Amino acid sequence: MVYFLAALTGFxxxxxxxxxxVARQRGVDIRSKGSGNIGATNVFRNLGWKxxxxxxxxxxxxxxxxxRCAVFFLDTSTADPVLLLIAGGFASVLGHNYTPWLRFKGGKxxxxxxxxxxxxxxxxFLMALLAFLIATSISRYVSLGSIMAGIVLPVAVWGRAEPKPILYICILMGTMAVIKHRTNIGRIIAGQEPRIGGAKSKGEGEKTCR
Structure with a gap:
């Protein structure tokens, strides 16, 4: 039960x-702009860096x-604290990706x-961030940076000998990041993915969503 409560809170x-x-506050439906995604990349492109x-x-x-909210359930439970954190954290990612407030269409x-x-x-986090920065700076593809971060993450955690549950959830989150960018991969291969500072592609805008 306590794991369910932690996951529900996170979701x-x-x-x-x-x-x-944020976009609605400015009178804009971000879903009708750019890639149509609600994440930071699309907001950045259409509403500015701030x-x-x-x-x-x-x-x-x-x-x-x-x-962190999952920690509050520890006082009344003998549950594994690591598993509680994972339940709350991963559920928050699922909540972002499949928000019920927007018909289960969210970000990446x-x-x-x-x-x-x-x-x-x-x-x-630091190793994934480093991979993201290097890949993005070289290729100028935000989507490729996100994909590389997802690939490097489980490898970095495995090399650090983190607890097995953390390794498993990192494998899952890394895999999800790559899968969520599968359409971007196709556009990169086709040469249609827009780069940072470059003109938009012939097709739709970059669909990397934070």
Missing amino acids: LLGSIPTGFL AGTFVLLMDAFKGWLGC GIATSAGVLIALTPWG
Whole structure:
């Protein structure tokens, strides 16, 4: 029961559609702009760096808070604290990706996953962030940076000999990040994915969503 409560709390926190709400405050339906996603990347492209940065930080905070709120259930339970954190954190990512407030259409969970990693494994977060920065700076594809972060994450955690449950959830989150960017992979191969600072592609805009 306590794991369910932790997961429910995390899911509800993660389901808050930050990007949608920020854009709506400005009279914009972000779902009708750019890629149509509600995450920080699309907000950044359409509403500017201030709004995009705010959404990025708040989406990450949702993931971190989803983990930390699980700690409150420890006082009345003998549950494994690591599993509680994982339940709350991963549920917050699912809430972000499939928010019920927008008919279960949300973002891609990269920023929210980052917040979870900060709470669960700072080392894994730093290595994933480094992979993201290197790949993005070289290729100028935000989506490729997110994909590389998802690939590097479980490897970095495995090399650090973290507890097995943390390794498993990192494998799951890394896999989810790659799968969520499968359409971006196709556009990169086809040469249709827009780069940072470059013109938009012939097709739709980049669909990387934080």
